[in-house]
Structures are given as structure tokens and as C-alpha cells.
Amino acid sequence: MPSCDKVIKTGDYQLTSLITINQIYQEDCVEFMKKMKDEGISVDVIVTSPPYNINKDYGEYSDNKEHEEYLDWLQNVAETSRSILKDNGSFFLNIGGRSDKPLLPFLVAQRFEKAGYKLQNTIHWIKSVSIDPEDIGKSNGHRIRDNLSVGHFSPIVSERYLNPLQEYVFHFTKTGNIKIDKMRVGVTYQDKTNIGRWKSATRDKRDRGNVWLIPHATIQEGRPHPAVFPIKLPQRCIELHGIKPGMLVYDPFMGVGTTALACIRLKANYIGTEIDPQYIKVAMEQISGRIEQYLQGDEDVLI
Numbered sequence: 431m432p433s434c435d436k437v438i439k440t441g442d443y444q445l446t447s448l449i450t451i452n453q454i455y456q457e458d459c460v461e462f463m464k465k466m467k468d469e470g471i472s473v474d475v476i477v478t479s480p481p482y483n484i485n486k487d488y489g490e491y492s493d494n495k496e497h498e499e500y501l502d503w504l505q506n507v508a509e510t511s512r513s514i515l516k517d518n519g520s521f522f523l524n525i526g527g528r529s530d531k532p533l534l535p536f537l538v539a540q541r542f543e544k545a546g547y548k549l550q551n552t553i554h555w556i557k558s559v560s561i562d563p564e565d566i567g568k569s570n571g572h573r574i575r576d577n578l579s580v581g582h583f584s585p586i587v588s589e590r591y592l593n594p595l596q597e598y599v600f601h602f603t604k605t606g607n608i609k610i611d612k613m614r615v616g617v618t619y620q621d622k623t624n625i626g627r628w629k630s631a632t633r634d635k636r637d638r639g640n641v642w643l644i645p646h647a648t649i650q651e652g653r654p655h656p657a658v659f660p661i662k663l664p665q666r667c668i669e670l671h672g673i674k675p676g677m678l679v680y681d682p683f684m685g686v687g688t689t690a691l692a693c694i695r696l697k698a699n700y701i702g703t704e705i706d707p708q709y710i711k712v713a714m715e716q717i718s719g720r721i722e723q724y725l726q727g728d729e730d731v732l733i
């Protein structure tokens with residue numbers, strides 16, 4: 431069995447002789463998952479965003495595989511992941527694409543089905559949106575004169591394509607029949623008379639649905655990584671699966687540690703893999719900064 435000699439140590443405690451919890455490993459995710467399987471480790475949630483094969487400028491990784499090779503690779507990731515995911519576990523796969531590769535997310539989803547997963551939910555992650563004033567007024571009685579725009583809008587560079595403002599989060603499970611905690615991520619009723627109107631509406635929370643508006647934060651300085659997701663995205667996925675004491679979350683493509691930060695917020699355990707040492711370094715800095723904030727009494731970092 432290969433040894434974890436490239437471990438960057440920050441972990442909490444040794445889970446097995448080779449693997450420590452709350453740690454990011456500089457390893458290929460497929461090789462690492464095989465190691466997890468050999469060590470008998472199983473996880474509650476996998477949440478991740480793989481490279482999209484759109485020529486993004488990563489450090490170590492070349493994001494330009496042959497089309498079929500790329501799909502085969504992600505199918506292999508999916509197949510291997512099934513052996514470490516608990517039977518009632520959830521795999522949340524965030525995938526977008528490029529305007530000239532509109533089918534890419536669906537082709538990847540199809541490969542996950544081939545690997546034995548069932549697509550239980552399709553979540554639309556909306557990064558930016560504009561709502562016309564009359565539509566805002568219609569739904570909640572607010573009056574504004576201009577449209578309401580949330581998120582970032584890059585300049586229009588194409589005469590053919592609309593600006594892509596959305597990505598997918600596919601929720602895969604082994605059976606397609608796993609109970610999720612919808613109310614944990616629910617929203618309050620705008621019209622409170624709905625509470626009690628239906629048998630199921632016993633409190634001021636309703637199903638949020640599968641359209642999630644989560645804008646990217648505005649970044650003032652240079653980006654340490656070209657393709658991060660906002661912390662709220664993995665956080666909401668993990669919460670939707672359901673929070674259990676001692677739960678373990680794995681992100682095969684950890685990047686600069688966003689999933690780890692979400693886990694720290696939720697007091698969930700994590701393991702991550704990432705092949706680029708530079709990104710792991712940034713992740714470790716972000717993680718220790720957050721833990722320090724907490725130790726200095728800022729409880730908000732865990733909310």
C-alpha cells in the first residue's frame with residue numbers, strides 16, 4: 431500500500447494508522463479513495479467541484495483532457511467514491527461548464543449514473559440574478575423602481591451566448607431514496623398565514639426548493655485559485671444531507687479548502703485531497719486563520 435508521505439500535518443486525530451482526520455492530503459483523489467477503502471473508512475457526505483475540462487489555468491493540473499478521457503476519469507472517480515460512501519450517504523457534485531460545451535454537466539451526470547449512482551436532486555446554483563421591479567412587487571408587496579440585481583456580472587463578450595450565471599449541483603445517492611433535512615436549509619414563510627394551513631406546515635419554515643442564489647464574495651486582492659465555490663455552497667449541501675455528531679465529509683478536489691471551512695463552521699469532520707501543494711498551503715492558512723478567530727472568541731465563524 432502506498433504511504434501518505436506527502437501529508438501536510440494539521441489534522442486532529444489519527445483515524446487509522448495511515449489517515450488522520452481534519453487533514454488535507456496532497457494526493458490523487460482516486461488513489462487516496464482506494465487507500466480509504468483499504469483502511470475501512472467510510473464517509474457521510476462527499477461534496478466537491480472537479481475541474482470542468484475547460485482549459486482553466488490551474489497550477490499543477492492541466493484542464494484540457496480529451497473529451498472521452500475526461501468523462502472516463504470522472505466515471506472512475508464516481509465508481510471509486512461509491513466504495514467509501516456510506517449506504518445512506520450523499521455525493522454533491524458541483525459542475526458548470528462553458529457556453530460552447532452546454533451538455534458537459536449532463537454527460538458527467540450520465541457517467542455518475544453509469545457508475546451506479548442515482549440522481550436524487552438537481553440543484554441550480556444561481557451566482558447572479560436580475561429581477562424586474564414588477565416581479566418583486568408581485569410577490570411581496572415591496573415597491574422598487576429599478577431592477578434588483580444580485581451578484582457579479584462580467585462584461586458581455588459574446589454575440590451568441592448569454593452570460594452564464596448558473597451552475598449545477600447534482601445530488602447523487604446510492605438508492606435515490608435517502609431522507610434529507612430540508613427544513614435545516616428551509617426558509618421562513620413570507621405570508622405567515624400559510625403556517626398551519628396545510629398539515630405539513632406546522633412551523634415557520636418551508637422547503638427552499640432547488641434554486642439556490644449564492645453570489646460569489648467580492649474579492650479585492652488577487653485570487654489564490656481560479657475556480658473556488660463560495661463557502662455557503664458546500665455548507666448548505668452538508669446541512670441538506672443532515673448534520674450528525676461525528677460525521678465525516680470528504681472533498682476529493684479540495685482546492686483552497688472551502689469545504690474544510692464549511693465543515694469547521696458546522697463542526698463536522700473533514701478529509702480532503704488536492705494535488706497542488708500551493709493550494710493546500712492557502713487552505714491551511716485559511717483554516718488556521720478561522721480557528722484562531724474562533725479561539726479569540728468570534729463565535730460567528732461557526733454560525
Ligand SMILES: C[S@@+](CC[C@H](N)C(=O)[O-])C[C@H]1O[C@@H](n2cnc3c(N)ncnc32)[C@H](O)[C@@H]1O
Binds near residue numbers: 480703
Ligand atoms: C474546481 S477546483 C476545486 C476548488 C475548490 N472547490 C475550492 O473552493 O477551493 C478543482 C481542483 O482539483 C484539483 N485536482 C485536479 N486533479 C486532481 C486529482 N486527481 N486529485 C486531487 N485533486 C485534483 C485541482 O488542482 C483544483 O484545485
